[in-house]
Amino acid sequence: MLEAIFWSGGSARHALADGLQFSRSKTNALAAGLLEQGLLDEVGLQLSTGGRRPETLRVHAQVGVLFGVDIGATSLDIAILRPDLSVVARHSQPADVQAGPGPIMARLRALMPAMLADNGISPEEVLAVGIGVPGPVNFAVGQLVNPPLMPGWDSFSIRDDMREVTPAPVFVDNDVNLMGLGVLWRLHRQIQDFLVIKIGTGIGCGIVCHGELYRGATGSAGDIGHIGVDLAGPLCRCGNRGCVEAMAAAPAIVEMAQEAALSGTSPWLAERLKVKGRLEAVDVGEASRAGDAAADAIVRRSGQLIGQVLAALVNFYNPSHVFIGGGVSAIGPMFLAAIRQSVNQRSLALSTRHLEITYAPLGHEAGLIGAGVLAMREALRNGSIAA
Template sequence: MANVSTLRFGAQTDEVTSLLRIVNMVRLGEAVTRPEIGRVTGLGRGVVTQRVDRAVEMGFLEDAEYAPSSGGRAPRTLRFRSERGRIVVCALGGLHIHVGVTDLDGEIRAEAHRVWDIASGPDETLAVATSMVDELLETDGNAPVWAVVVGLPGPVDFETGRPVAPPIMPGWNNFDVRSRFEERYSAPVWVDNDVNILAAGERARRREDNPDLIYCKVGTGIGAGLVSHGRLHRGANGAAGDMGHVRVPGAEQQCRCGKIGCLEAVAGGWALIRDAREAVAAGGTGAIADILASGAELAPEDISKAAERGDALAISLIQASARQIGEAVAALVNMFNPSVIVIGGAVAAAGELFLAEVRHRVYELSLPLATRDLSIVTSVNDAREPLRGGVDLAREQLFEAVFPRWFAEGRPTLGAIRGAAIPA
């Protein structure tokens, strides 16, 4: 058997490959006894025993209860030691911070939520976010942090972990978000667009289907996360799916990005608030007019709720947004040919009223073959969606993308993954 030095610095041998595979098979529940591992991998009994013993020695696996007997001696099951480390997810939205701590199986152990304006800037925002995380970690045992995932409401270069010209995040352009978290938690950090994290969460719910899906978020802004054969598609620089800034023919509204006629400037939540204010100023009445008359801030959720209750102005705004979203999604359907489109976000919370209009436009404008097996559904609308998506992304990166780099250490380190020293 190779020693730790060989495992760490040598080429990825058959032994290393099979060891990694066995750990992941047990972790995912694909094979949890030694006989099952042998049948799935084709490895001999002695080799399986060696690999499992090694995984146990390194702290990844341990023996658990006995499995049901099939006629002979009952085999002992193996379990992945998910309690050895913790995963931190920090989901930053335009107007909120949502943080959570999970074990390595993705079980949420603690979470916290706070209203916050992302326009407060990176230093102040990340100070608040890390303080929230620290409080959770202090009350959740002493297992080390193995990974951190940060979601941002704007374009992100996934390779560097830096936001790039985010329209609603003044002061964030090219800010080194990854280093801020790595220095604090001495753990690898992945930073991604918030819609990609939502798409990862939806992928996790449909893992067995190895899906091709689009997660379309219609909230204050608009974005899409693309999953192809179970893999997130980010494009060359992480900009894939930024449908909110696709030009709408004939539109003349100025977008927050500085351009004219973007989809977000026509159909996003902030655009609906603008149009609602204009309609009320022109004499419109109803629930939205009542909210504005009270002096309260109007939010996209207010328009969705008013539409569900039958408010005429709200319904017209929601349907107009849905028509434009449907046209943009139809173009994605023709190019990407997904099997599932999931619609989420505050504006889409209007439910079937919004979804029916999107479906109508997609089926009207897309090719018959592209829509033959297509389903268009609303998201589960679970407040924990960003946390579950972040955990799925973290586990994918840890145990698939970079596992060979760090597994000989017994836990992920910055030195193994990034080639960087761990801060004192």
């Protein structure tokens, strides 16, 4: 029941009873017990549908806090969250995941206790920790498996290492899976079958099937970055040619931008390169919005290649929604338009008839919120939250 209330983001008794297929009296009795134990509280008033005014039940804010951690390829984000996933405190800093687990784990060891102290929260109040990483994870044991963006992390157990930092249970998952969880929570689980695509340094996909995150037989589901789009394309670090990640993710966009700047086809990017000394994917987006034709072509090419992969996945998976997120997705509306056009052109009419391709809800926060969702869900399931 607590889990249903958590996913609903707050719910009236009658709606809960309907959702759980419990009787009204059973629901009322359970709610009374949980209220008495201090695990629930009642807030505000929902719009009445007649009869007794229904109060909204929520997981009690004083039950404890969660840590959400998002280890990105080039950044580290940490948040302390309440059970309703509102943010108590947040810290972001650049980080290089390629430096291996040592430096990153050392920072977590320093930052997490400091954040608690700064906010007057005692370590015992931490219910659970959710951590997202940019690579494949064996979820059951919390270990990274052969992560291509994270050399040095192979078989490293973040969960074991975190025992020194906090006594709370630690749950580790792939960053895109956590985006999927974040979106699923944000949508109150009302959309059952969808994909979340993250486009940044790499390209990954979170899969939601029948309202649950799908991790695949060995936890690597959604690893779409090395799907081939051009058999004669450039060599990828995976050893194959023409992987979509090698041709359309941030490094490829930057490479094309540098070429456009140096060859003179883009005066705008040439100027930016001169001023900044280097180019990033966001510069290409800015140039495109400023009307630079070469930048436009780069954005459209990247979107078109990603759309080509998505078209196949849409035929196969027939999702109702595809949510686009990650750093590169902010490169501008032209990017989303190119993805949509490419999908509609190559997918069957039946699978695109009701398909929506939009930006992911929660934006840049989806991964961090998802880490909080993971922590909260697992804490609810393993009994950490109980009187």
